[in-house]
Amino acid sequence: MSASDNIYGQDLNQVAANYEPLSPLTFIERAASIYPDKTAVVYGEVRRSWGETYRRSRLLASALVRRGVRAGDTVSIMSPNLPEHFEAHFGVPMSGAVLNSINTRLDASSVAFILEHAESNVLITDREMSSVVSKALAQMKTRPIVIDIDDPSFEGGELLGEMTYEQFLAEGDSDFDWKGPDDEWNAISLNYTSGTTGDPKGVVYHHRGAYLNAVSNALSWGMPNRAVYLWTLPMFHCNGWCFPWTVAAVSGVSVCVRHVRAVHLMELIKQEKVDHLCGAPIVLSMLVGVPAELKEGLNHTVKVMTAGAPPPASVIQGMEEMGFDVTHVYGLTETYGPCVVCAWNDDWDDKSMQERSRLKARQGVRVPMQEGLMVGDPVTLKPVPRDGETIGEIFMRGNVVMKGYLKNPKTTRASFQGGWFHSGDLAVCHPDGYIEIKDRSKDIIISGGENISSIEVEETLFRHPSIQDVAVVAMSDEKWGEVPCAFISLIPDAQMTEEEVVRYCRENMAHFKVPKKIVFKDLPRTSTGKVQKFILRQWAKEES
Structure with missing residues (x-):
C-alpha cells in the first residue's frame, strides 16, 4: 500500500514550508546569524568571526560563479589546514560546484590524474604546494583556472596562478544570494582514495550524507555548543571527516595549523x-x-x-x-x-x-x-x-x-x-x-594454512616499552608459504636485538604467529597516519 492510499497520504504534501533538502551549508548561515561576532577561525595572528567567515565564503561562491563555474562543476583545492581551506568547504558548494580537496602528500602525476579525472575547472593552491602543482599542471592537456593562497606567515614556494585568493575574493559579492541544492542527493564533494594499487578512485559525497555525518560526529562525541576544535586531521581526508561542517553545526572554533x-x-x-x-x-x-x-x-x-x-x-x-x-x-x-x-x-x-x-x-x-x-x-x-x-x-x-x-x-x-x-x-x-x-x-598472513592477524601481532609488539612504532606484513617462505615480517622503530636511545624481539614474542603469543624476520627501520606513513604496507611488502620481498 502506498502512502497516498491511507489517510496520512491525503492532502499532506511535501511543500516549501515543511521540506527542504538537507545540506550542511545551512550550518554556517545559522552560526553567522546567531554568533556573528564570536570567533570561528584561528590561525596564527588571524582571528575571524562567524560573520566574517560567512561573508568570505559568499565572496568565494560569487567569484566562482562570475568566472563561469556552474552547478556540477569541480573546484579543486590543494592546501594545508588553513582558513581558506575551511572556507572552501562552504564557498565552493554555495556556488553549486563540487569541492575536490587533494591530498597534499601526492606526487605530481597523481595530482595531474585527479585534476583531469575530476575535470576540475578551478584549482586553489597554497604556495607550499607549488613545486608539485607546477609539475602537475605541466602534464595536463587543459589547465584549470589557478588561484594562489599567499599566506604571509609562510616563506617559500611560488605563485602559479592568475591571482591570489584574496584578489579572487575581491571579485565576489558579499551579499551573494546563494541557494542550497534542489536535491539533497546532489554531489557536494569528491575525495580520492589512496591509489596504492593503481589509479585512485573518486568517491562522491552528497549533501544529505555530509549533513548527517556532520551531525553524527557531534552526537557521537557529545560536542557542546562553541566547541574549540584543533585541526590535526587533514581537511583533505574525507573532508576532514566532515568536521568543517560539524564545527559550523555547533558554532565552534576552528584552530588551524599548517604543520x-x-x-x-x-x-x-x-x-x-x-x-x-x-x-x-x-x-x-x-x-x-x-x-x-x-x-x-x-x-x-x-x-x-x-x-x-x-x-x-x-x-x-x-x-x-x-x-x-x-x-x-x-x-x-x-x-x-x-x-x-x-x-x-x-x-x-x-x-x-x-x-x-x-x-x-x-x-x-x-x-x-x-x-x-x-x-x-x-x-x-x-x-x-x-x-x-x-x-x-x-x-x-x-x-x-x-x-x-x-x-x-x-x-x-x-x-x-x-x-x-x-x-x-x-x-x-x-x-x-x-x-x-x-x-x-589483503593483510591477513596465511602461514601453513593458519590465518595470522598482522594487527594482533602488532598489538603485542606495541606493548613492549622500548618499541615506538611497528607494522607487520607477510613475507614469502618456501616451507610455510607466508610468515610474518615485523618492521620496528624503537623509542629514542632504546636498544633491542632481533633475538630479544623474537624472545618477547614467544613469551606473549602463539609460536606460529612470531615474526620470522625483524627489521629495525622507520615506518613509511601517509599524511593521515596510515602505514604504507605496500612499501613494507616490497621491503619484505627484498628481505626474503
Missing part, C-alpha cells in the same frame, strides 16, 4: 583552550612523547577522536594518563569518514586502566546516523556469530555511504553488491555487538 608538530600542538591546546581534536595514532604518540614540562598548565579535558589504524591500547592508555579522553572511531573514504564509534559503556567505568584501554581499542558500533553495520560472510552476506573469534568482512549501508565512484560504474556496482557496501576490512563481532578489526583482507 602537525607536537610541541606547537600542545602550546595551542593550552593557549586556545582546545577541547576537541582528531588524529591518527601516530599523532597521539607524538603528544604522549612531549616533554613533561611542556604539558604543565594543561588543566582542562581534551577529547580525542582517533582512527586511521587500530590504535595500540598502550597509546590510548598514555593519552588517558595525560588527562585526554580518547574515542576510537572507524570508517573509510567511502563512508564520509567515521561511521563506527567505540561508544563508551558506563559499566566499564570501574575497570582497570589497561582493560579500559583494551575496550577502547575496538572499533565499536555504528554511529547514530548509520543505518546498518554487519560483520558477515563475504559470500553469503550472513552475519557471523557474535563470539569475538569468527572473522568476517565489515559491511555498511545507509545515508552515510557514498553515492559511488566517479566514472566507475563497474566498481560502484561491485562495492554495493547485495545491498551492502563491502569494506574489504576483516573483523570479529564480540558478544556485546562491538566489532574489532583483525586486518584488511
Whole structure:
C-alpha cells in the first residue's frame, strides 16, 4: 500500500514550508546569524568571526560563479589546514560546484590524474604546494583556472596562478544570494582514495550524507555548543571527516595549523583552550612523547577522536594518563569518514586502566546516523556469530555511504553488491555487538594454512616499552608459504636485538604467529597516519 492510499497520504504534501533538502551549508548561515561576532577561525595572528567567515565564503561562491563555474562543476583545492581551506568547504558548494580537496602528500602525476579525472575547472593552491602543482599542471592537456593562497606567515614556494585568493575574493559579492541544492542527493564533494594499487578512485559525497555525518560526529562525541576544535586531521581526508561542517553545526572554533608538530600542538591546546581534536595514532604518540614540562598548565579535558589504524591500547592508555579522553572511531573514504564509534559503556567505568584501554581499542558500533553495520560472510552476506573469534568482512549501508565512484560504474556496482557496501576490512563481532578489526583482507598472513592477524601481532609488539612504532606484513617462505615480517622503530636511545624481539614474542603469543624476520627501520606513513604496507611488502620481498 502506498502512502497516498491511507489517510496520512491525503492532502499532506511535501511543500516549501515543511521540506527542504538537507545540506550542511545551512550550518554556517545559522552560526553567522546567531554568533556573528564570536570567533570561528584561528590561525596564527588571524582571528575571524562567524560573520566574517560567512561573508568570505559568499565572496568565494560569487567569484566562482562570475568566472563561469556552474552547478556540477569541480573546484579543486590543494592546501594545508588553513582558513581558506575551511572556507572552501562552504564557498565552493554555495556556488553549486563540487569541492575536490587533494591530498597534499601526492606526487605530481597523481595530482595531474585527479585534476583531469575530476575535470576540475578551478584549482586553489597554497604556495607550499607549488613545486608539485607546477609539475602537475605541466602534464595536463587543459589547465584549470589557478588561484594562489599567499599566506604571509609562510616563506617559500611560488605563485602559479592568475591571482591570489584574496584578489579572487575581491571579485565576489558579499551579499551573494546563494541557494542550497534542489536535491539533497546532489554531489557536494569528491575525495580520492589512496591509489596504492593503481589509479585512485573518486568517491562522491552528497549533501544529505555530509549533513548527517556532520551531525553524527557531534552526537557521537557529545560536542557542546562553541566547541574549540584543533585541526590535526587533514581537511583533505574525507573532508576532514566532515568536521568543517560539524564545527559550523555547533558554532565552534576552528584552530588551524599548517604543520602537525607536537610541541606547537600542545602550546595551542593550552593557549586556545582546545577541547576537541582528531588524529591518527601516530599523532597521539607524538603528544604522549612531549616533554613533561611542556604539558604543565594543561588543566582542562581534551577529547580525542582517533582512527586511521587500530590504535595500540598502550597509546590510548598514555593519552588517558595525560588527562585526554580518547574515542576510537572507524570508517573509510567511502563512508564520509567515521561511521563506527567505540561508544563508551558506563559499566566499564570501574575497570582497570589497561582493560579500559583494551575496550577502547575496538572499533565499536555504528554511529547514530548509520543505518546498518554487519560483520558477515563475504559470500553469503550472513552475519557471523557474535563470539569475538569468527572473522568476517565489515559491511555498511545507509545515508552515510557514498553515492559511488566517479566514472566507475563497474566498481560502484561491485562495492554495493547485495545491498551492502563491502569494506574489504576483516573483523570479529564480540558478544556485546562491538566489532574489532583483525586486518584488511589483503593483510591477513596465511602461514601453513593458519590465518595470522598482522594487527594482533602488532598489538603485542606495541606493548613492549622500548618499541615506538611497528607494522607487520607477510613475507614469502618456501616451507610455510607466508610468515610474518615485523618492521620496528624503537623509542629514542632504546636498544633491542632481533633475538630479544623474537624472545618477547614467544613469551606473549602463539609460536606460529612470531615474526620470522625483524627489521629495525622507520615506518613509511601517509599524511593521515596510515602505514604504507605496500612499501613494507616490497621491503619484505627484498628481505626474503
